Amino acid sequence: MTSRVAAPTAVRAAGALVALEGLAGVVFVVALVVRALTGAPEPGKVFGEAAYFSVLTAGVIAVAVGLVLSKRWARTPVVVIQLLLLGVAWYAFGPSHQYLYGGLMAVYCLAPLVLLFTAPAKDWAMGIGEYADAGADD
Numbered sequence: 007m008t009s010r011v012a013a014p015t016a017v018r019a020a021g022a023l024v025a026l027e028g029l030a031g032v033v034f035v036v037a038l039v040v041r042a043l044t045g046a047p048e049p050g051k052v053f054g055e056a057a058y059f060s061v062l063t064a065g066v067i068a069v070a071v072g073l074v075l076s077k078r079w080a081r082t083p084v085v086v087i088q089l090l091l092l093g094v095a096w097y098a099f100g101p102s103h104q105y106l107y108g109g110l111m112a113v114y115c116l117a118p119l120v121l122l123f124t125a126p127a128k129d130w131a132m133g134i135g136e137y138a139d140a141g142a143d144d
Contacts, residue, residue: 011137013076014126020118021073024084027091028070031063081122081131091115 012018035056042052066087072080092115099108121127130137 011076011130013073013130014124014137016121016124016127017076017081017130018074020084020121020127021070021080023114023118023121024066024073024087025070027087028063028067031059031066035060035063076130078131078133081127084118085122088115088119 038052038056038059042049042056046052065083069080069083069087073084092112095108095111095115097108098104098111102108122131129135
């Protein structure tokens with residue numbers, strides 16, 4: 007039986023940042039449900055949208071918890087999520103001309119990426135150095 011080694015602080019910080027994105031998703035889903043209940047023109051479509059975003063939000067929260075709990079499997083989905091959200095930030099910045107929102111979103115999405123590609127985080131993800139036996143039971 008191997009002992010579990012906690013992920014580096016950078017990985018857990020990235021997990022916390024992604025958890026805040028998940029919280030924003032929860033707020034959005036609640037807003038959609040409230041909109042549907044308070045007289046949206048087609049409430050069925052709004053409930054469907056809320057269901058769709060609740061599934062996406064659950065995935066974001068799951069990988070955030072995974073990073074905070076030092077699970078290696080969560081790193082790749084977090085990287086993919088941040089890259090997808092960078093595309094959203096680009097669209098907000100460029101074609102939508104929402105420069106402030108797009109810039110702030112891009113900086114926020116880059117933060118977990120930078121944290122997940124620091125040297126200790128990469129060593130942890132590859133299971134080398136002091137993190138060599140950390141993922142045996144992941």
